[in-house]
Amino acid sequence: MADEDDIPAAEPVLTTEPLSRAIGERYLTYALSTIMHRALPDARDGLKPVHRRILWAMRRLRLSPTGGFLKSAKISGDTMGDFHPHGDAAIYDAMARLAQPFNMRYPLVDGQGNFGNIDGDNPAASRYTEARITALTEALLEGIDETSVDFRPNYDGRLEEPVVLPAAFPNLLANGSSGIAVGMATNIPPHNLDELIQGAQALIADPDIADDALTALIPGPDFPTGGVIVEDPASIREAYRTGRGAFRTRAKWQIEDLGRGGWQIVVTEIPFQVAKSKLIERLAELINLKKVPLLADVRDESADDIRIVLEPRSRTVDADQLMGALFRNSELESRFSLNMNVLIDGKVPKVCSLKEVLRAFIDHRREVLQRRSQHRMDKIDARLEILEGFLITFLNLDRVIDIIRYDEDPKRALMAERWGKKHKRATDEKDYKSPPEQKGELSEVQAEAILNMRLRSLRRLEELELVAERDALVAERAGLAALLADPAAQWARIGEELDTVRKLYGKHTELGRRRTAFAEAGEAVEISAESMIEREPITVICSQMGWIRAMKGHVDLSVEQKFKDGDGPRFAFHAETTDKILLVAANGRFYTLIGANLPGGRGMGEPVRLMVDLPNDTAIVDLMIWRAGEKLLVASTAGDGFVVASEEVLAQTKAGKQVLTLGDGVKTALCRRTHGDTVAVVGENRKVLVFPLIQVPEMTKGKGVRLQKYKDGGLSDAITFTKSEGLSWKDPAGRTRTETDLRLWEGNRAATGAMAPRGFPRDNKFT
Template identity: 75%
Template sequence: MSEHDDTPHPSTSSEPLSRAIGERYLTYALSTIMHRALPDARDGLKPVHRRILYAMRELKLSSTGGFRKSAKISGDVMGNYHPHGDAAIYDAMARLAQDFAMRYPLVNGQGNFGNIDGDNPAASRYTEARMAAPAEALLEGLAEDAVDFRPNYDGTLTEPVVLPAAFPNLLANGASGIAVGMATNIPPHNMEELVDGCLAMIRDPEIADDALVDLIPGPDFPTGGVIVEPKDSIREAYRTGRGAFRLRARWSTEDLGRGAWQIVVTEIPYQVQKAKLIERLAELIETKKVPALADVRDESADDIRIVLEPRARTVDPAQLMGMLFRNSELEVRFSLNMNVLIDGRVPKVCSLKEVLRAFLDHRRDVLCRRSQHRLEKIASRLEILEGYIIAYLNLDRVIEIIRFEDEPKPALMAEPWKAEGGAIAHLTEAQAEAILNMRLRSLRRLEEMELRAERDGLLAERAGLEALLASEAAQWKQIGTELGEVRKAFGKGTAVGRRRTDFDEAGEVVEVPIEAMIEREPITVILSKMGWIRAMKGHQPLDAEVKFKDGDGPAFALHAETTDRIVLIGTNGRAWTLLGANLPGGRGMGEPVRLMVDLPNEVEIGHVILPKPGEKYLLVSSDGDGFIAPSEELIAQTRSGKQVLNMREGAKTAVCRPVSGDAVACVGENRKMLVFALDELPEMARGKGVRLQKFKDGGLSDAITFTLADGLSWKDPAGRTRTEGDLTEWLGKRASAGRMAPRGFPRDNRFL
């Protein structure tokens, strides 16, 4: 073939790229959905978990037997059934042994299998495992043709398609997984409640969803906690298969005497790592996001004990916990998405009723298959027993044939034998083989009686099984009896079966004001030109001499209290908030404001104010645009602050003053002054505002609010206060140009 020959090779084929990728991705997606991520509704297991339990059964690791190395178990699973990484298999097995992850653990572990702090299990060579009792209940009947088997990945062995599952494991232990385009998340439930629900569905297949939820009121998490989801929301979640449950930690108050107390958390929400929870609580203390919390300690041993100390005795414990529920993983929202494989093939989001129905139908199928298998075994055994009985009735002739015939088996089959009731019978091949294999010690008289008793018992059992297979009602009654045995083994009367998760009302969360946590003391806040801030104790004279760094000097000084929120207004119209109690002391030079808030390098602090409740502020840009803002809208909750006054690039915040009176006076850089009514300005939370004064050139110098009847005052160059009573000449409408300022108006164009 030449170098440039484009003739396709006979073994290659071509197809459009979109179709090729589409088909391959669909194959991958189906494999992920069916063989990796979604559990089967019948036994509640994914393939890896099913293969682990089956491999442990093959290794004869019963719940009462010895342990085997986890490496051996995961190696067998990988080599025989699950050709994936042994680390993934071991992680899956370790989770089955974690009592904080599984409501009814399927594996008994010996060694370090991880903990609730989030630490990983020890390596598989250090740990040992065996099946737990619930796992044996899932596997019961596997040897009785209860389920279908399929070849393993290399065709050398077989594995079960699904386990017989004596209890609804999908709901009992829950499941979670992320497939392609779909996911599942099912919380664990209480076994006795699930059995009650199943029995109710057996009695009434058309039972209402609400009646079912009355029997199964909600999840039962292995780590306990308190569900505070409203009842109606739980009903809707179980009816649709989608929803969420709010789950809180369990806590109580410990009295320390003399009015002191502390909160002790004894149960944390499901799937919350304790170590990360402690870190989050410590972060809340450091950032003062929950000011009522002073300290957190982890005093846990085998049980959970997290101690929370309040900042003050006057704090209400319920209010403190309410704030912690809102700001930490002491409360989580566990989502419900019952997306499961129906009959191992079809992914579907099911309601609670549909999931239980899939389990019950599976149990009926298992019961019928096990009964049919037992009938076949009985038929085979009865055939042998009939042969034995014929041999006892004709014992001398049987011995004679065996002693003297060269081929005793055909002779036994050809001989007409006297049977019970005087009838004549011939032995089958199986009967003749069994007689030839019979031991001499079995020829005693007692053995014949035992054979007849065994035959009669098997005949009675066969009649019972045939009646069972012929009657659907009898089948459901038998299933109910089996579920009753499950309830006896794992119900609320057992140590593992008692309900761990309670229900409660969420209650109102009342935010405790930060001022309630801080002792109220007077301070003097000083901000330097270079942006260093400090708080000196007491109300010092604002003109008192204070030390600054070389090249620095005073910019702002004001009297405040430790409970005050101090608002910094930047030249870019953004507001930041500092708490008086959090300011550095006055012994040194203070600390840079830029370490406390996210203040851009190109922005300077233009104004420092102490907004009081009910106050309003006049905010105006150097372009002459502005509005009136309520004081509470100037307070920011985060380090990044909040944008209050919007302006074009190059403009700056010119005015931020408390509002009083009924009029506004503004003066431009062109020394023209305008007076207009205050009600012409809008009240806004944030924005650009409206034009206060029109300028041909330049911008706004200053603006102030005052009472028109009292006149407008300013200080002349000599420091004397001058009042202009008649302002008729400067009165006008907002956004007009105004007139030249009165004689004697300050040269810096400032009212104050």
């Protein structure tokens, strides 16, 4: 015999195929497996395979709603070992979700122990928690032993598992579902069971019911955490019609009076799938970042219910404005996206409308009804066959006893005997009727039943009971046969079954009452810090060195003010605490100050450079009150400029906003409010140019266009005015002069102009 080492090894068989085909086929297999067996729910019972297997395993463990609890580790272990060959952690997470009342509108698992909470905390380990099924799960499983659904072998062929559950109520829409597959996803919100049953019954009554009529019965989702749906009804109808859309949901809140004018806002319900702890963190962040200045503090006083306390900044705050800002900046308002992508008949993924999903459910219920009815008829037929054998026994009792007593093979003898009516039995009972004469052979089933009959069953009352049972079964079978032959009767029966569920879990019950309300959204207003400021008059004073202060009230501007040694007055004007103050710097940047934030007028004020990031070597060109809707003329010392809207120069940060782009050695020359139709420009060379304002473009930022041409020097000042009223200035004596004949200085933009008229100010300024 040759050594094993001498036997040549078989050469491996190699096959070649394009990489794209190999990857494509394998990825398609994986994608189909994910879609069919993991991510998408079945439209009939609303369950994914993992949930269906968990509930089936719990039923096999005899966990009833009124029985004892069992360790979750045992449940997940049995599910994994018998039906779902995946990780026990994934199975336990799926089971825990079925027990969470803040995730499931109608929980299918009754949990005992820590199954997580609305703060986002995870459930305790499976060895610490216990569970059993709920009454609603029993409704999902009702009739499963009556061949109402198909079964298939489990993953190793040892056991069988249901392909789908009978589902006595539309669980898909009642509890919702979410999942992500390969190339598709699903996201279905929970709904109110009472409304769903009304919708299903309306669809049974009128298969062609309009989508709007169905939406009138099912107006929107009913989230387990409550809240208020503020989505437009037209958008909801469109979402239900197409199977895609979104539902905007807000927290439910109320004002709590604290007495003496004080109040606070209490949030009692939050949007679905929003973790309360993260919501509190977000609200605290808004307070720290001062994004919602109307909010002073947030406290979580929740116990078993939600109680989030929001403290306003002051008593004068408008509660609607505060909540509007919070809705806009936090998860107190969220959107739930609808993507009704489900498996039709457990095989075909499809994005369905609300009507199509309900149709899939009631069609499934009809099939369940037919299969259960047929199963019951088969059971009745089997029982009637045995009853016929028993009645033959009573009619021919002596012969039956004789065969059993003396025949070597009584079973064969009973089957071979030709049975007939032996004699009329005398009876004193008026209501008793002897069964009709029966002739023929006994079947094997009947013979076996007769041989297994107890002697005590041979008494006369038992015969009466058998006759009554037979008559009842015959009547029941006739009713079932009529039901299977009449579609209208089947739909009526389905409606009655739905009514039974509705009576148990309808709106009149604690579990069935609607939790999510409907309301109009209103307008969520962004609240700024200025809206909180009390409006009061002030006088703004800024020195030559940039020390600024705000004196209370409108003081006389001609009164001399005190300044530091070496400093003097520069800007002084009347304003209000609610005003925004524009600071125009020589570097082309605009800074924004709030009147209420300026230092008080008792001292010398504070350097403005502490309030904004103004470089030390940059001069202040102008300080003015900002007004909405105004146009500003800005220009550089090089003679370039443009018109800019006042809204474009507001700065949101201390760094300011770059509006005027400047070259080397060029600075901001001026910023003037525009009025009228004409521009007058004067250069350092004392030449004046007058041209139409329309020739100056409006920009948001940049260098601008040339206003006046200079051979030497640059721009000194510019002003806008109405040409018909003339150009005015003050002469060296302080008198106001007005020139209406401007033909000498008129021209087009970027011209050189002509020498200023006699008496024009020596500082080359119009004002």
